[in-house]
Amino acid sequence: MQQPLVLMEGIEKSFPGVQALRDGRFELRPGEVHALCGENGAGKSTLMKILAGIYPKDAGRILLQGKEASLPNPRAAMRQGISIVHQELNLMPHLTVAQNIFIGREPRRAGIFLDEPALNARAQALFERTNIRLDPRVRVGELTIARQQMVEIAKALSFNTRVLIMDEPTAALTETEIADLFALIRQLRAAGTGIVHISHRLEELQQIADRVTVMRDGQYVDTLPIREATLQRIITMMVGRTIFETRPELPEGGAGEPLLEARGISRGRQLHNLSFTLRRGEILGIAGLIGAGRTELARAVFGADSVDSGTILIHGKPAQIRSPNDAVRQGIGYLSEDRKHFGLALGLDVETNLALAAYGRFMGPLGTVRNGAIRSNGERHVRDLAIKTPNLAQRVRFLSGGNQQKVVIGKWLTADTEILIFDEPTRGIDVGAKAEIYKLMNELAQSGKGIIMISSELPEILRMSHRILVMCEGRITGELRSDEATQERIMALATQREAVI
Amino acid sequence: MKALTSSRGLTFLPANAIQQVLAFGALIGLVIVFSLASPNFLQFNNMVGILLSTAVNGVLALGVTFVIITGGIDLSIGTVMSFAAVMAGVSITYWGLPVAVGVLVGLLAGGLAGCVNGLVIAKLRIPPFIATLGMLNVAKGLALVISGLKPVYFNDTPSFNQIAMGSVLGAVISGFEIPNAVLLLFVAAIVASLILNRTVLGRYTFAIGSNEEAARLSGVDVDRWKIAVYTLTGLFSGLAGVLIASRLNSAQPALGQGYELDAIAAAVIGGTSLSGGEGSIVGTIIGAFIISVLTNGLRIMSVPQEWQTVITGVIVVVAVYLDLVRRRK
Numbered sequence: 096m097q098q099p100l101v102l103m104e105g106i107e108k109s110f111p112g113v114q115a116l117r118d119g120r121f122e123l124r125p126g127e128v129h130a131l132c133g134e135n136g137a138g139k140s141t142l143m144k145i146l147a148g149i150y151p152k153d154a155g156r157i158l159l160q161g162k163e164a165s166l167p168n169p170r171a172a173m174r175q176g177i178s179i180v181h182q183e184l185n186l187m188p189h190l191t192v193a194q195n196i197f198i199g200r201e202p203r204r205a206g207i208f209l210d211e212p213a214l215n216a217r218a219q220a221l222f223e224r225t226n227i228r229l230d231p232r233v234r235v236g237e238l239t240i241a242r243q244q245m246v247e248i249a250k251a252l253s254f255n256t257r258v259l260i261m262d263e264p265t266a267a268l269t270e271t272e273i274a275d276l277f278a279l280i281r282q283l284r285a286a287g288t289g290i291v292h293i294s295h296r297l298e299e300l301q302q303i304a305d306r307v308t309v310m311r312d313g314q315y316v317d318t319l320p321i322r323e324a325t326l327q328r329i330i331t332m333m334v335g336r337t338i339f340e341t342r343p344e345l346p347e348g349g350a351g352e353p354l355l356e357a358r359g360i361s362r363g364r365q366l367h368n369l370s371f372t373l374r375r376g377e378i379l380g381i382a383g384l385i386g387a388g389r390t391e392l393a394r395a396v397f398g399a400d401s402v403d404s405g406t407i408l409i410h411g412k413p414a415q416i417r418s419p420n421d422a423v424r425q426g427i428g429y430l431s432e433d434r435k436h437f438g439l440a441l442g443l444d445v446e447t448n449l450a451l452a453a454y455g456r457f458m459g460p461l462g463t464v465r466n467g468a469i470r471s472n473g474e475r476h477v478r479d480l481a482i483k484t485p486n487l488a489q490r491v492r493f494l495s496g497g498n499q500q501k502v503v504i505g506k507w508l509t510a511d512t513e514i515l516i517f518d519e520p521t522r523g524i525d526v527g528a529k530a531e532i533y534k535l536m537n538e539l540a541q542s543g544k545g546i547i548m549i550s551s552e553l554p555e556i557l558r559m560s561h562r563i564l565v566m567c568e569g570r571i572t573g574e575l576r577s578d579e580a581t582q583e584r585i586m587a588l589a590t591q592r593e594a595v596i
Numbered sequence: 597m598k599a600l601t602s603s604r605g606l607t608f609l610p611a612n613a614i615q616q617v618l619a620f621g622a623l624i625g626l627v628i629v630f631s632l633a634s635p636n637f638l639q640f641n642n643m644v645g646i647l648l649s650t651a652v653n654g655v656l657a658l659g660v661t662f663v664i665i666t667g668g669i670d671l672s673i674g675t676v677m678s679f680a681a682v683m684a685g686v687s688i689t690y691w692g693l694p695v696a697v698g699v700l701v702g703l704l705a706g707g708l709a710g711c712v713n714g715l716v717i718a719k720l721r722i723p724p725f726i727a728t729l730g731m732l733n734v735a736k737g738l739a740l741v742i743s744g745l746k747p748v749y750f751n752d753t754p755s756f757n758q759i760a761m762g763s764v765l766g767a768v769i770s771g772f773e774i775p776n777a778v779l780l781l782f783v784a785a786i787v788a789s790l791i792l793n794r795t796v797l798g799r800y801t802f803a804i805g806s807n808e809e810a811a812r813l814s815g816v817d818v819d820r821w822k823i824a825v826y827t828l829t830g831l832f833s834g835l836a837g838v839l840i841a842s843r844l845n846s847a848q849p850a851l852g853q854g855y856e857l858d859a860i861a862a863a864v865i866g867g868t869s870l871s872g873g874e875g876s877i878v879g880t881i882i883g884a885f886i887i888s889v890l891t892n893g894l895r896i897m898s899v900p901q902e903w904q905t906v907i908t909g910v911i912v913v914v915a916v917y918l919d920l921v922r923r924r925k
Contacts, residue, residue, distance in 0.1 A: 149813065170815035185813050187806035189873035190799075198803055199815045207795045250814075 098161050100125050100258055100289040101146065101177075106155035108141055115141040119155065120315035121308060123258060123289040128280060130300045130321075131293045133310035133333055134554065139293050140182065142310070143260045146291075147179035148172030170199075178251035182262040182293075184243050188236030193218035195235050196250045221253050225279060240386055241268050248279070259283065260291040265299060270590070277303050296586065297326050309333055351375025353411060354545040355427070355514050357396060360405035365391045367569045369405070373514065373545040378536060380560030381549045382585050388569040389549045390432065393516045396547075397429040398422040409514075423452060425514075428507030430500070432519035432549075438503040439491050446473030446487040448502050452510035476505035480535065497528025504535060515539065516547045521555060533559060553582045565589050615867030615919055619882045623889060630893035637896055644774060646885075646892045651760070651777035652677075652840045654884040656859035657866075658788040659832025661880045662825050664863050665792075667805040667872025668724035670826065671856050672713060672731035673833045678852030679735040680706040680837025685748030685847030688756060695756050702841070703834040709735055710830015714823030732853070739849040748847040760842035777839050781881075784835060789877040791828070801825055805872030861908070862887055865915040886911070 099122045106119030119142040123129050131139045144150045146157065148166040157164050159175060166172045169179075186195050193215045194201075202213040218231035227249050235246055244264060251259055265273050280290055280303060292304060300307060300321065307324045309316040309332040316332050355373040360366055365388050373379050381389050394400045396407060398416040407414050409425045416422050419429070431437035439448055450457050450469045457472070459465045473487045480501045484494055491502055500520065507515055517536065521529045536559065540546050550556050556563055563575045565588035573588035630637040656673050663670045684702030687693045693701070709731060716727040750756040759776060766773035792798035800821040803811040812818045836855075841847040864870060865886055866879025887908060894904045 168815075169813050173815060181813075185807065185810040187803050187810050187873070189802055189806035194799065194803075198799075198811060201796060201799060203796060207797070209794055209796060209799055 097124055099123060099158075100160060102158040102161075103142065103146065104156055104158075106142060106145060106157075107153045108138075108145060108150060109153060114313060116145075116313045118314045119145070119310070121146075121291075122318070123291060125257070125289050126284050126287045127305040128284055128290045128292055128303050130304035130307045131291055131310065132297065132300075132307055132329055133316075134552065137310040137333070138313040139310055140262055141313075143179060143262060143291060143293065146172070146258070147177055147260060149179070173254050176255055176257035177260070178254050178256045178258070179260040180244070180247045180251050180262060180264055184240070184247055186235045186243055186246060189234065191232050191234050192229050192238075192246050192249075193231035195246055196221070196231075196253050218249075221249055225249065225252055225282070226275075227279070241272050244268065245272075245276075248276070252283075256288060258289045258291070260293070262293045264292070265294060265296060273299070297329055298583070298586075300324070300329075351377070351543070351545075354409070355396070356408040356411070358406050358408070360392065360395055360402055360407075362391065362395055362400060362402045365569050366395060366402070369566075369569075369571055371564055371571065371574075373547055375545055376540050376543055377561040378540050378546045378548055378559050380556040380563040381547060381566060382551075382553065382556045382563055383566035383589050385551070386568075387566040387589065389566055390518055391569070392566070393429060393518055393547065393549060396422070397427060397516060399429070423510060423512070426512050427514045427516065428452065428510060428512035429516045430503050430507070430518060430520060432522055434496075434499055434503055438506075439499060441492040442490060444488045444490055445477065445482065445484050445494070445502060446470055448491050449473050449476050449505045449509055452506045452512075456509075472509055476508065480505050480508075481531070495528065496524040497531060500524060500528075500532055501535070504539075512544070514545045514547070516549070518549045519551065520548060521550075521552070553585060556580075556585065557582070567591050616876060616879045616882065618918065619866055619879060619886065619915075623882055623886050626886065626889050626893060630889065630896065633893070634896045637893060642892065642896070644778075646888050647778040647781075648775055648843070649892065650884050650888040651775075651781040652836050652843070653855065653858050653862060653887065654781045654881060655784050655832055655836040655839060656855055657862035657880045657884045658784055658877060659829040659836075660856070660859045661788070661863045661866075661868050661875050661877065662792070662801055663724065663829050664860070664868045664870060665801050665805045665872060665875040666822060666825055667808065668717065668822070668826075669860070669870075670710075670713065670728045670829050671725065672709065672728040672735055673829065673836075673859055674852035674855035674857075675732050675735040675739065676706055676709040676830060676833040676852070677837040677840065677855060678847070678849055679709060679739040679742075680834040681841035681847035681851075682739045682743045682748060682837075682849050684838055684841055685750065686742055688753055689748050689750060695753055695759075698756070699759070699838050702838045703831055706834020706837060707827050707831040710833065711823060711827040713830065714826030717826065718819035718822040732856070736850075736853060739852070743847065743849040745849065747849065750841070750845050750847075756842055757845045758842075760839050775843075777843060780835070780839060784832070785877055785881050788832075792877055797821065797824055797828070802873060805869075805874075807873075858887055858908075859884075861912045864912060864919075867919065869919070870916075 101121065101123040103119060103121040106116050108116040116138045119138060121142060131143070133139050141150065145152045146166070148169045148171050151167065157166065164175060187198070190198070196218055197214055202210040202217065204210050215231045222229055227245055229242065229245055229249065235243060238246065248264070264276060268276065284290060294300065304321050306318055306320050307329060308318040309329060311333060351374045353372050354375050358370045360369040369392060381392070383389050391400065395402050398418045398421050407416055414425050416425060435441060440451060446469050450472055457465050457469050470487060476482065477484060477487065482501045482505065483498050491499060494502065520536065521532055524532065536546060548559060557580055561577055563577070563580050563585065564571050565573045565575070565585055567589050572591040575584060636642055656677060660670050660673055680702040683705035684698045687701040688695055688698035713728050713731050716722050717724050762776050763773045764776055765779060792801065800811065800816055803816060804818055804821065808818060862883035863875065863880045864883070866876065866881070866883030868875030868879060890908060890911065891904055894907065
């Protein structure tokens with residue numbers, strides 16, 4: 096038996112409010128592609144960031160080729176041959192490809208001067224060795240996301256990498272780009288590199304992976320050789336039993352009158368002629384890959400970004416929505432994917448946050464604030480939404496992610512919002528709290544609200560939506576009813592790019 | 597993702613080249629307008645006056661360009677300049693040290709103040725705006741304390757005045773009496789340009805401004821390089837302090853405040869982005885000249901001082917607005 100390149104055991108890690116890893120385990124052998132699967136929030140990325148020296152571990156041990164390793168920072172990890180390609184690209188858009196790849200390791204003359212020709216030559220040599228087609232001298236900000244991804248991979252390869260971690264490398268790539276990437280991965284595997292492949296696209300694992308490790312709720316579940324890992328088996332391991340519990344949660348009805356109609360919304364290169372209808376009592380899911388324009392669409396409908404053309408009808412009447420203020424007045428609420436930045440005033444207390452979107456209503460004569468009304472509004476929503484908080488004066492900063500999300504929902508309910516746009520409603524929320532958010536969304540729909548739900552988690556989309564719109568590159572490429580939607584059909588539509596002429 | 601300009605693949609052509617071309621066009625336009633408006637504008641003496649008045653602000657602007665490219669700011673450069681001037685003055689006039697040593701003391705005083713800024717920002721994680729606002733007052737107070745609230749004159753050391761006001765060029769080419777201060781500005785600009793474009797420090801200045809987290813994750817010691825960048829900015833303020841003291845033949849402890857805004861304005865007009873990652877030395881020099889030409893031209897046209905200030909303010913806002921409009925496309 097070959098000694099493993101990497102052995103991680105009993106890894107624990109918590110962040111304020113969330114225990115991200117309880118018992119993280121992982122083993123990587125030389126010359127294998129090891130897939131790491133799990134739902135969002137299962138702890139895959141956290142485990143790999145610990146291996147890459149980005150987060151310190153709270154407990155557990157990491158062995159590299161049998162020896163206990165210390166990985167205090169990314170530099171130390173890279174020196175020991177561990178590189179990571181990040182999910183969210185970590186590049187400097189103002190620097191060139193070569194400058195990005197060799198940042199921190201530039202060839203120098205006389206100790207301080209940069210040797211730019213040597214830098215570019217080194218990058219060129221790297222590209223030829225690895226069959227990556229990139230111009231070293233182009234600024235990274237001018238490249239497409241897919242090309243930027245290639246820069247990240249090239250950067251990881253430029254170290255003497257024995258362990259290459261790829262966090263969702265194919266999420267934003269086209270079919271040909273994925274084929275190129277896999278060819279590269281096979282080449283590296285043949286050379287003895289151990290590759291960790293984190294992916295949500297389970298069907299591609301059969302093509303590339305040798306073994307699969309599944310995680311759930313911050314815990315190791317099992318490791319299987321790929322021939323035993325059928326799609327169904329992986330999914331069952333990923334979701335545990337919850338998939339059967341949540342299926343019946345699918346809301347009924349959804350054929351009320353139109354609340355919101357968007358017609359021909361276009362904005363620059365982000366949105367192309369988008370039209371859809373949201374009906375009373377339904378949850379309309381919007382699926383798509385990163386960069387498909389889902390958030391941009393939400394922001395356009397909400398008036399946060401201007402549009403070039405298109406009209407929006409509310410209750411069948413044309414509505415002028417030029418700013419979020421207009422949207423709120425028309426009864427639209429937007430729950431940003433980034434609650435902490437855009438949804439909440441973190442330093443203020445629960446009751447103030449709940450009143451924030453309708454402050455006018457809590458205003459007395461001469462602009463005084465009616466604290467009593469704010470208090471009773473707060474009490475009502477904390478009770479109705481089951482927000483777990485010691486008291487109404489607790490600062491929102493100290494609530495858990497799920498309860499913060501409930502405060503945002505309560506805020507829009509206070510403002511009598513009929514149309515709610517949820518952007519990644521359960522991002523960064525514990526599994527237990529997720530179920531509560533789903534339940535709440537179902538209740539809201541049943542009470543006659545219209546809900547648009549943007550989500551990158553396909554299980555969430557499939558579980559929650561009456562109808563699903565799929566977007567790709569700023570276009571709506573398809574609409575599916577909940578009973579005809581599958582992960583595969585959604586993915587097919589989400590990658591249906593328009594032929595480039 | 598930020599929209600970027602269309603200059604493809606040409607690393608020697610900075611991405612803010614368009615802003616530079618616009619700024620240079622504006623500078624030429626101003627010169628043409630003022631020369632038509634007043635026959636005195638294009639006189640040799642007036643031109644020398646413009647160059648001379650650009651020297652101090654230009655050197656400060658060169659320094660502050662570095663911190664702005666990192667996405668930071670330095671509000672203390674003006675008062676650090678007078679602190680450095682006072683330190684040079686006290687060393688030479690009160691302690692009787694040689695002029696060369698006094699100059700060195702001035703430069704190091706600036707560098708030290710910049711280093712403290714960098715330490716406070718990088719290690720204590722105080723935002724640059726606050727940290728350097730603190731240093732603005734510290735340096736102002738120290739300059740007053742050390743000087744005993746009064747100017748320090750260099751009457752016993754005439755060679756000190758020659759640093760800025762002598763003319764090496766005039767000695768070589770007769771009639772070409774351009775003061776050394778101008779020469780020093782251009783030397784400083786060349787050095788700054790080399791540092792920014794050809795050294796590791798310059799590369800990390802851009803890297804930190806472009807995506808600090810990415811630089812950190814790539815193993816760049818961001819804290820250390822930030823301290824280095826603020827120290828460099830301090831050294832430029834020290835040089836500006838020596839220049840202004842030499843030009844006035846005295847170190848004026850209460851003079852510096854307000855200079856920082858003109859310097860920041862020069863950098864911004866020249867296309868340095870306050871959000872970091874973009875900027876150039878050529879742009880900053882053009883920006884500094886735009887401000888000088890404007891001030892000088894308006895004075896020649898007898899526009900009152902207070903209106904000159906108003907116009908400078910409007911120009912800065914317009915320049916930044918044009919830059920924003922350009923980026924949005």
